[in-house]
Amino acid sequence: MSVPYRFNPTATAAGLHADYDALEAGAETGVTVSVAGRLMLRREQGKLAFGVLDDATARVQLFAGAGWTKDFPDFTKLSLGDWIGVTGEVVKTRTAELSVKVTEWVLLAETKRQFPDKWHGINDPDLRYRQRYVDTWVTEDARSTLLARSHALSAIRRYLEDRGFIEVETPVLHGIAGGGTAKKFTTHFNSLDTDFDLRIASELYLKRLVVGGFTKVFEISRVFRNEGLSPRHNPEFTMLELQEAYADYLDMMELFENLVAHVAMEVCGTTKLTYGERDLDLTPPWRRATMDELVEEATGVRVDINSPIEQLRALALEHGVRTDESWGPGKLLVEIYEKTCETDLWGPVFVMDHPKETSPLARDHRERRGYTERFEPIIAGRELGNAFTELVDPVEQRATFEAQAQAKTLGDDEAMQVDEDYIRALEYGLPPNGGLGIGIDRLIMLLTDSQHIRDVLAFPALRPEVFD
DSSP: OOOOOOOOOOOOOHHHHHHHOOOOOOOOEEEEEEEEEEEEEEEETTTTEEEEEEEEOOOOEOOOETTTTTTTHHHOOOTTEEEEEEEEEEEEEOOEEEEEEEEEEEEEEOOOOOOOOOOTOOHHHHHHHHHHHHHHHHOOHHHHHHHHHHHHHHHHHHHHHTOOOOOOOOOOSSSOOOOSSOOOEEETTTTEEEEEEEOSSSSSHHHHHHHHOOOOEEEEEEEEOOOOOOOOOOOEEEEEOOOOOOOOOOHHHHHHHHHHHHHHHHSEEEEEEEEEEEEEEESSSSSEEHHHHHHHHHHHHOOTSSSOHHHHHHHHHTTTOOOOOOOHHHHHHHHHHHHHGGGGOSOOOOEEOGGGGEEETTTOOOOSSSSEEEEEEETTEEEEEEEEEEEHHHHHHHHHHHHHHHHHTTTOOOOOOOOOOHHHHHHHHOOEEEEEEHHHHHHHHHHHHHHSSGGOOSOOOOOOOOOO
8 A cells, every 4th residue: 555645634633522522422523534643443343343543632433334434444454553544524423432434544654563452551661661652652651741741841931931031052062061060971072182071060051141141041951960870860861950140049949949839730730749649749838948957857966067077977877878088077967968868858848058068059158157058959858959049259169169170189070170261251240140950850750750760751761772
C-alpha cells in the first residue's frame, strides 16, 4: 500500500468526545470527520471490525464494516501500532460507544515491530526509558507526566513575564564553569584548540546581564553536572534561574513560594497534593527556619559556627558524618544538617542563613557574622533549589573565588575557579540583587507524584546500549 505524503485531520479524539459524548446510543450525526493516530486495539466480529485510535489527545473507537468500509479486508489485517488516517461519520453505537464509522482509511506508517498490548504495557523499567517512543503510547502515566511538564514550564514563563521578567539565553559552553559547586563535563573546541566546560549553572551570566541594565531576567536552561545517577539526579537536567535587581533573599522567598504555588494550581488545580502517599501542602507562606534551629531540633544540641570546633566534630561523629581536618565550623555545620535534618524535612520549609564558608556567591548576612543571606527550599525531604542575596562586591568576590581555587588545589574537584571576567563585570557595578534557582525536574516530580527523576524526563541518561 502506498503511503501518502500528508494527511489532513479535521478533528481530534478529544474534540469528538467534547462535542458528541452526550449523544444517545444508536444516534447518527451526519457529520463526517477525518482523524489520524495509532491503532491501539482491534477486534473482529464477522463482517464488522472495531478498533481504538489514539491521536495523543484521547482515544476514540473506529467502527468498520464490510458493507461500507473501503478495503475492509485489509483493515482487518492492520497491526497494533500502525499509524492510520480514517474518514467517516460520527456515531454512537448501540452499546453507547462514541465512534467514527469508517468509510475510508489510509495507512500512514506501518509498525515493523510488535507493539505492546495496551492492557499490559511495558513492564521492564529499562526498556521503558530506552524506548520512550513506545512507552508514551502504552503507558498513560508516562505521557501525562510529560504533558504536565510542558504545562508547568508554560505556567512558569507566564508568571514571570507577567511580573516584568524577560527570558534570556546564555552560553552552554563556558570558558570557566561557574555559578555553582559541582563536577563538570569538559569538551574540546577544535577551531580554537581550547577546552570548554558545559555549564553547571547560568547564574554568573544572568548577573552580567543585570550589570548591563536588564534588571529582571530569567532562563530555563539545560545544565550539566558530571555526577552520579540516582532517583533524584540526572547529569543533564533543567534549571530555572533568575536575577532581580533591588531585591534580597526575603523577596526571593516570597517569589519562590508564590511561583511554586501558582504552578501547582495551574497543573494540579490545587496546592494541596499527595506525594508518596503523604499529604503535602504548598500553600504560602512556607515555614522559615535557620540551619542552626533545625540542627537543634534534630539533635537536641544547640550549635552554630561559633561553637568550639571540637564540639562540632564530636556531634558529627555521633551522627555518622565523615569529616575532614580541612573543614571549618561552617562546613561541619552543613554536613551535620544534611545528615540529621534534610531528608526528614517534609516541609515545605526555607532553610535560611547558610555559613559563609559554604556560600561563595552569597552576600554576608546583615546581622549574623559568619553567615550569609542564603536559603534552600526543602520539600518532601529534598532540596528544590537555592537562592540568596547576591554578593555584589568585586573585592570580596575575588577573595571567595581565591579561597575556592585554593580548595581545588587541595583536591576539591567541585570547587570554583577565579572568573576574572565576572569580577570585571562586578567592577562596573552590580546593584543590590536577589537570585534563585529551581530544579525543574524535581518540581515536576512533586507535581506528578513521581518517585524517580527518570519518570519526568523524556530521555533520561542511561548506559549506552550495545546493538548486535
